[in-house]
Amino acid sequence: MAILEAIALALLFVFLAMAFATICVLTGHRLIRSHVSSSHNVVMTALFGSASVVYAVLLGFLVVVVWESYDSAHQNVAQEAATLVPLYRLTYGMTLQSGKPLRGMIRNYTEALISDEWPMLGTTRTGSRNARRLIGDMDRHFALLDSTSKAADAQVNTEFLRTKSSIVAARNQRLLEASDSIPWVMWLGAIGGGVLTTFMSALLYMTRLWPQLLMSLLIAALTGLLLFIMAVLSRPFSGPLAIGPEYFTEALQVMDDVDRGY
16 A cells, blocks of 8 residues: 555656656747747757756755665664564563563563554654553662662673663654754755746757656656655655554564563
8 A cells, every 4th residue: 555655646747847847848849949940959059958967966966865864863772672582582681560460561662662652753743642651660670679679680781771761762762853953944945946947948949849758757757757756755654655663563573472481
């Protein structure tokens, strides 16, 4: 379903870009036909070529920046989910009084991320209150332990709290990445540059209309496709290519294996 949604959205971007190119070429061909001189195309080709190169560099740079941001968010989610497993394993090095409740808290927290927090990613920077409360319960658990239990598990407790802190940091980064978007000025450059480049292609003049129209349509299709890639990747946790909670589901499965002694 997500693939079909992505294809439909890509076709929409390409269609809009090609429709705009068609209007520009047909209108331009009719208006400048009686004003073309012998040096018209020489001048316009040089100007169009320069503008195309500048826009291609800009658009390519923006696509790379958006992809790197998307890839960073994907790696952060994978790391966050993967760190939950060693956190869970550490509880088996603790006393029963301390380890068993923490295993329940880790499981509940992971399930809360999947069911509560993931659907609201991108709508709030704070995430799920339930997930935040569950991760905080681990700190409160240590605060209520008696001195004997703390002394018995001192080394493991230190490693547990250090690992938990890295999970909290990864969660905070994920929430920020989910709510961030491309600044409007970048969209202005991407869309405005495409409009100007397409319009300039319409100012060229060929006796036969269809080769010029075909060239403009191909350029517009490529521009629309790259703008689609920017739009989809700019929101890593929403849309047809959204990053899902599958890594956390796999983490729960690994926790089951840990409980069975694997």
